Amino acid sequence: MDLFRQLALFAALLMFTCTHAAPARAKREVSYIEGRSLSISLNEKARYLYKEIESPNEIVEISDPPLMIRPEDQCDPESLRSNAEPCLLRIVLALKNYSRIFGDNGFFHVENSDCSKWRTNATAVDEVIKQLLDTLQEPLDSSVPLNLPQWMMGGYLCRDSADRLYSFSIVVARVFGFLGSLPQTV
Template structure:
């Protein structure tokens, strides 16, 4: 079985296992069930775009390091059970970054990436919606890139989004689960 098919199966199974019902939310709480649905949708869109965007054989210099989820961000199940703020704040930072990259004025506005502009804008809409569910402002500041870097940035951005979307879907699936896992989890 291919790894992407296995991933889809895992995401679907976790979505179905969490569909038992969610507790009623108070006014200030984040709706993690909605975050889960949006993050799974984001993952599907990122996977689709990942298979479409061409890979250029060139090296580029990126001034700003990309936003990614790191081990110190405590997005593992043990940490999420006790305190999800660190992980959630890092996910929010990454979502803001991806909203900016995939927005209509982002990297895909460039001619080299124009074939995928419509899908990129749809991804920006989903990341923006996810930010609003997380009660965060959506900023649509233009992203500048040099023309010769644009085609490589398209592929790089899609690869990073795809990886991020897998992690965020797992985190929100865990947070949306009405009961904590009862199976003993062992660290690798």
């Protein structure tokens, strides 16, 4: 099996293990102002990590990317104004996915991997993710180790994860910035 197929299989497996159930949410008051502050912090840490991780010499195409914000998630201003719930549910799922990647059991914490040299940065990212989930009043599921084969610990996986997190953090900061600017209903 060539490297491209193995990466596509890994991405599909990661998506399946991270999105096996959508969280059930009751209507609760969420502090979008706090979410805005935390999402900006996540963006800053993601940008720093992205700049720190050098681009590998290999070029790898991942055909099945991890959880991302899609148009059908209704994160546009008009949809957020009328019902933010679908967008927030998708953000929660993605945050939990990124917590698995950057958290204590993620591949940035595997000893002697290409990603382990950014362990401190990954821990800082994971702390902000946990705070964002707490702000959204969502429990963080106990992390199950990813158990990746050694060949998947290459530098391209570090860079790809940081790149995707950085892009995601920009969208999340915009969502919370918009929601934080709306008049709060009491």
